[in-house]
Amino acid sequence: MSERNMSKNHISKDKIPTKDIQKNAVSKDRKQKAAKNGEESPKKSGTAMYRIMAALWMVLCAVLLVRIWSLNHTIESLKDKIGNLTRIVMEQRDRLEKLAETSDAGPDNSPGQGEKPGPGDAGREGTEPHERKQAEGQENSLQDGNPQTDVAAANGQGIAGTAEQDAAHKVYLTFDDGPSESTQEILDILDRYGVKATFFVVGREGSQAEENLRKIVEAGHTLGMHSYTHKYDEIYASVEDFAADFEKEQAYLLEVTGVESTIYRFPGGSSNTVSEIDMREFAEYLDSQGVRFFDWNISSGDGGSFLVPVEMLIENCTAAVKDHGTSVVLMHDAAGKTTTREALPIIIETIQAMDDTVLLPITDDTLPVQHIQWKEEK
Ligand SMILES: [Zn+2]
Structure with a gap:
């Protein structure tokens, strides 16, 4: 080597x-x-992570399951509560209708906030039991011999075109107890659908109320009277008291809007059971003033002190339209009637979708719907 x-x-x-x-x-x-x-070694640490993740998922799933179960339970109990509430509303409505037949005037249901509280006992007429009493025949029998003035037409309370007047079903939406904080919204909705209606107003004072009264007239709706005070015990105390209240309101509306109203709706309707004086005496007084009164043959049901569900309002206002040639629909213009404002667009859409049916404001040509027979008694 x-x-x-x-x-x-x-x-x-x-x-x-x-x-x-x-x-x-x-x-x-x-x-x-x-x-x-x-x-630890990579293999060992991977297994541990997997175990931790699995455990976390299991805990999460368990939490979610418990949550779902508790939500289901809540939904079920809410359903029960809604069912109970609906039943209570229906019971209250029946009770109020019965009360309207027998009892005296109640307190005002909801005067507009921010306005002078002047009128008192507002809005019981919605619960009048006589709302469907009026038959078409009665309307016709009452029309003849009712002296009419041209004041409303002369003051711009429009008369609808003849084509509309020929429709088989004429529907008159009427709003009682305004003006209120709701008036503007009601006017906006009516305007959106090109609908003219009728407002039976009370003697509400203050700049906001006066502004709303003018807006009603300027938008082409019909301005009707519904007493100055809306206090049953005062206006129905005597024909003289009634006349004083009537004159005050007619003069007030003329001063504020320039319109001398010639239509009237009795607080509580002509069939109210509050007045101890025969309502025919008040009807004759109005007749002597060239003023016609209008009751209603369809009630929205919104006159009570509780809120009527939207669906019920729609049903109440539209179901019977086809049964009448002339439908006068009672609703309320009051701040608290939130469901009335919610239901109004659908009520209008439903009626507008009906064949041979028109929505009109009350005019001198409108057949009056009245709960009491009074002409023949003379
Ligand atoms: Zn009223």
Whole structure:
């Protein structure tokens, strides 16, 4: 062996153990570091993570299941409550209708806030039991001989076109007890659908109320009277008291709007059981003044002190329209009647979708709907 070879062998012999030693040393060092840092081997740590994640998902699922179950429970109990409330509303409505037959005038249901509280006993007429009493025949029998003036027409209370007047079903939306904080919204809705209606207003004072009265007239709706005070015990105390209230209101409306109204709606309707004086005496007084009174043959039912559900209002206002040639629909213009305002667009849409049916304002040509027979008694 040459010296060179010997030297090579010597070197290679030396090199092998050195490399192994170095490798072992590095791996040992890593293990020590890992142990120091508290790490496990990659395989071991992956399994642990998986377990933790799985456990977390299971906890989450359990929480979600409990939540779903509790929500279902809540929904069921809410359904029960809604059912109970609807039943209570229906019971209250029946009760109020019965009360309207027998009892005296109640307190005002909701005068507009921000307005002078002048008129008192507002809005019982919605619960009158006589609302469907009026038959078409009666309307016709009452029309003849009612002296009419041209004042309303002369003051811009428009008369609808003849094509509309020929429709088989004429529907007159009427709003009692305004003006109120609702008036503007009602006017906006009517305007949106191009509908003219009739407002039977009370003697509400203040700049806002007066502004609303003017807006009613300017928008082309018919302005009707509904007494100045709306206090049953005052207006029905005697024909003289009734006349004084009537004159005050007619003069007030003329002063504010420039319109001398010639139509009237009795608070509580002509069939109210509050007045101890025969309502025919008041009817004859109005007749002597060239004023016609209008009751209603369809009631929205919104005259009580509770809120009638929107669906019920729509049903009440539209279901019987096809049964009448002339439908006078009673609704209320009062701040608290939020569902009336909600239902109004749908009521209008439903009626507008009916064949041969038109929505009109009350004019001198409108057949009066009256609950009492009074002409024949003379
Ligand atoms: Zn009223």
